[in-house]
Amino acid sequence: AQSVTQLDSHVSVSEGTPVLLRCNYSSSYSPSLFWYVQHPNKGLQLLLKYTSAATLVKGINGFEAEFKKSETSFHLTKPSAHMSDAAEYFCVVSDLYSGNTPLVFGKGTRLSVIA
Amino acid sequence: GAGVSQSPSNKVTEKGKDVELRCDPISGHTALYWYRQSLGQGLEFLIYFQGNSAPDKSGLPSDRFSAERTGGSVSTLTIQRTQQEDSAVYLCASSPGQGSQSGGYTFGSGTRLTVV
Numbered sequence: 001a002q003s004v005t006q007l008d009s010h011v012s013v014s015e016g017t018p019v020l021l022r023c024n025y026s027s028s029y030s031p032s033l034f035w036y037v038q039h040p041n042k043g044l045q046l047l048l049k050y051t052s053a054a055t056l057v058k059g060i061n062g063f064e065a066e067f068k069k070s071e072t073s074f075h076l077t078k079p080s081a082h083m084s085d086a087a088e089y090f091c092v093v094s095d096l097y098s099g100n101t102p103l104v105f106g107k108g109t110r111l112s113v114i115a
Numbered sequence: 116g117a118g119v120s121q122s123p124s125n126k127v128t129e130k131g132k133d134v135e136l137r138c139d140p141i142s143g144h145t146a147l148y149w150y151r152q153s154l155g156q157g158l159e160f161l162i163y164f165q166g167n168s169a170p171d172k173s174g175l176p177s178d179r180f181s182a183e184r185t186g187g188s189v190s191t192l193t194i195q196r197t198q199q200e201d202s203a204v205y206l207c208a209s210s211p212g213q214g215s216q217s218g219g220y221t222f223g224s225g226t227r228l229t230v231v
Contacts, residue, residue: 009155036222041224042224043118043119043206043222043223043224043225044206044208044222045222046220090157090158102148102160102163102171102174103148103158103160103220104160105150105157105158105159106157107155107156107157108156108157
């Protein structure tokens, strides 16, 4: 069975400082890993995805994540936070080779950005 | 349409009533998913349709929940005899059928269901 653990339910950073949202995964197979963002009263938007190519994945809005198999981690980072980054972030895992296996979501990390 | 459309956006219902939630996927997407998002929780998988195959109902929490997908397009999620614990945001997503390799899941904005 696959699962993800988002280690922090809430992260607060100052504008202009780095962002780190932590995620550990568990998967019996080769995983696909994703980060989604959900702004208040908006739908989920894909930030970035890892599907067995480069381990450092770049996404939209300056976010990136690194797949570390030895640590079973897929942490999301951004060098400099912007006020518009305040949102809920979800780490997601799926089985790479099982076609349309439903995505398994973490419980989310709420990012607050302080001016 | 350009995105996944869900209706209604908000629904308030009395305990014990039945409700129907609608999802219009992106045209041509063969896979459709329903998820539930409760306050402070991640997304909980409910049911998944792929083309004309039998749906994967493994996530449905009880037999009060059912879903159908007509003509491989529009889907309706039905909750019978609603309970207060059914209050949540119900999200629909569709994908072109290439699965997780594409990451091509597009989510709708959801239906916020409140059972009073």
